[in-house]
Amino acid sequence: LEDDELAVKANSYFYMFKMAFLQYPEAFQLHIDIAIAYYQINSRIGRHKASLPNKRLPEEIDAKIEQEDMMKQCQLHFNQFRYRISQTNEYPKDISWIEAYFSGKIAEHNNRPPSEIFEHYYRCAMLMRAEAYTYPLRVNKTTQENVEPLELHYRVHVYAMKQIFSLENIKSFEKRIENLKIIRYYLRLFLGHFIFAKKNHPPLPSIESNLPFIDSTPPWDFEEQPEIEDEGEEYNDDPIQD
CATH class of the missing domain: 1.20.58 (Methane Monooxygenase Hydroxylase; Chain G, domain 1)
Incomplete structure (x- = not known):
């Protein structure tokens, strides 16, 4: 159409x-x-x-x-x-990561805090890893396989670049440093993520995610939902320590 x-x-x-x-x-x-x-x-x-x-x-x-x-x-x-x-x-199997990925994109659309957005994408990466999603050191253009983690890797780093460029618009020096620490923290988690050959995968440490995987029971039907107030103070950046 x-x-x-x-x-x-x-x-x-x-x-x-x-x-x-x-x-x-x-x-x-x-x-x-x-x-x-x-x-x-x-x-x-x-x-x-x-x-x-x-x-x-x-x-x-x-x-x-x-x-x-x-x-x-x-x-x-x-x-x-x-x-x-x-x-x-x-x-x-094979679809649970979709929720986390699109939740991150929706959070970007709604201008949610960077820590929340990165956390959605990191949870997506953990769900992909649980399903053994990988991509090789060299991406073959003719026989592409497991493109999803490559797309996630690209999405995370594009968002990180946008956040770095936006730092100049923040007047408070302390706030800029705080945001920069958040960016660095999550980029370190994604460093080398998924990039290994199919055989002899190196052992990867288990890393806890700050965002709960399961929400509490929604008290409304999907056709009728109340207005939800946006409270930024709910999100805690305490894990970002230097």
């Missing part, structure tokens, strides 16, 4: 997922599927709006899209996914 047509029909694309939940409400895989759909459609519509002369969609279409509140629905379904897998022995 063209972008303008997608914007008009965006809400209808989520209908099949919602009907699937009615048929199989315990299907945690569906939470991943609909969350990714929310994220990708929202991204395409955002790029389409940015390309328009007045940067706006027709009022009626824009109102429908705002009503769907895609990014909030996206994060809510990822949170539901984390909760659902904590309630079952059917561990979802």
Whole structure:
């Protein structure tokens, strides 16, 4: 579909997922599927709006899209996914890292603290490592394999560069040093991550993650969620010590 047509029909694309939940409400895989759909459609519509002369969609279409509140629905379904897998022995191999990766991207979109964003990506790396995701020292262009950790590695370092460039906008010297320590701390964790040949993997130490893997039970349904106040003081950077 063209972008303008997608914007008009965006809400209808989520209908099949919602009907699937009615048929199989315990299907945690569906939470991943609909969350990714929310994220990708929202991204395409955002790029389409940015390309328009007045940067706006027709009022009626824009109102429908705002009503769907895609990014909030996206994060809510990822949170539901984390909760659902904590309630079952059917561990979802090869997809659990997707939640952590997109939670990091959503946190970037919402301008969350760097420590929270890095923590999502690091949790993603740990989940990938548990599934033995690797990429070789030389990336073969013809037979690419396990591209996901390479994408994560790129994402983390691009975000780190953005944070370094933004330090000049922080007036407080102490705050700049604090942010720089956070960046250094997480880049050290990602140093050489996944980069080894398939045979004779070197032993990797187990490193604790500050962000809990399982959320508490969400007290609302994915269709009806309350307004969530953004409290920056919840995030503790104490582990970043020099």
